Amino acid sequence: MAKIHPTAIVHEGADLHESVEVKAYAVIHENVKIGEGTIVGEHCVIDGHTTIGKNNVFYRFCSIGGIPQDKKYNNEITYLEIGDNNTIREYVTINTGTSQDVGVTRLGNDNWIMAYVHIAHDCQIGSHTIIANTVQLAGHIHVGDWAIIGGMSAAHQFIHIGAHSMTGGMSSIRQDIPPYVLGAGQPYKPAGINSEGLKRRGFTAEQIQVLREAYKVIYLRQLPLPDAITELKRLQGQHPDCADHLQVFLDFFSTSGRGIGRNNH
Template identity: 65%
Template sequence: MGVQIHPTAIIAPGAELDDDVSVGPYSIIGEHVRIAEGTRVGPHCVIDGRTTIGTNNHFYRFCSIGGIPQDKKYQGEPTHLEIGAGNTFREYVTVNLGTQQDVGTTRLGDDNWIMAYVHIAHDCQVGNHVVIANSVQLAGHIHIGDWAILGGLSAVHQFVRIGAHAMIGGTSSVRQDVPPYMIGAGDPFRPVGINSEGLGRRGFTPADVLALKEAYKILYRRKLNVEQAIDALGELQSTQPGEAQAIQALLDFLAESSRGIVRP
């Protein structure tokens, strides 16, 4: 099946659309855009900038993808947006290009579910299988790990990192890093435990979950600073080799945190 372009759509010279791409009524595709096969662009969408889109994505009506950063330092530099495969972007989602003040590229991985009115700002790095609910606002330079879930109407401060498998409750204000596996909510966001239900659904063993619950207690219940908690988590890891990989992800995150982690 060839490219399907509605007569009212505008495709700029230079844009590259693979076979089986469809573009709906009144949508606009810019000259530096590359779209891989199977992707569907709904009506009234604008896809612009140096944007590369993988296979089998679906952009619902009125999405704005690849717009220039909302950053006064941006002066038209040739920055990028990269989107993987199998993502869903619901109505009025906005995703901006990167800036030269960071890696220069905003990235989204595969199989992400981005609900209506979400804003993903410049230089954000979103992993795979992430769910971002309605009206979540991501400031610039945010990193989100695989399988994270962000509840509706939440806002995330620039440069914050949210770890894999974390779950952010709706209407939260996230101002510091959220370690992997945590669940919580609030303004400011406060962790309340481990995302046990989500971990079980994703193949973590009961032993993994128990080890991570103990890791939560080390991190948040024993009145340790982060350096002391890292040492204690290393000791926990040495006593539970079967769960070492799950604990290591937490250790790696803590070692790389620059904004400090959220606290209960």
């Protein structure tokens, strides 16, 4: 049997691994599934059609799996999926998806989600991200692996934030942020490549230099975007050791919907 505090309320239809711990006054609803080793803190509420993986920690007063804050939502069944080894701090809210999108909000593995973060409906959050205190993510946002979003930042719906990017605190994010890019501001402005973060993740000096060249192609040379993409492909051919990393850039531009605001550099 899971370790459930006497004051907690767990619906008989919930599916909890025997190693799950549910602390005082937490509430877990019917259609919730929680995997091995996960801890649900005091006063947390986990609702909706929510599936949670292994070894997650939910600190006190989280609200997980609530219905979308979307007026078009009409009580249809939508989902929330949370992976493994995530740390989710106090007062975090994560909503289920909507039928206007894929119907699923997703959070990957090994993420560090700080206090008062809101992750709205249909967001797709990768793995190894850091989302700092009071960040507000509107609906349909995609965040790539290893991205860092500074505290008190807010992102417009449908934004894509690329892998390995770093956004400074109190940023107003209104357009897409490509992978590897460092920036901040109200509105957000790019300021170069997240070189320090890349070093910590094992990128070589040569690879970082090639990504700096890619940044110059995108932001500084004032090329039309199709020409910039052609130049990135040329860089791929010249630097095979960095080809996969440049492909992340190229894949990002093929899915970007709101543009990257190159004229505000």
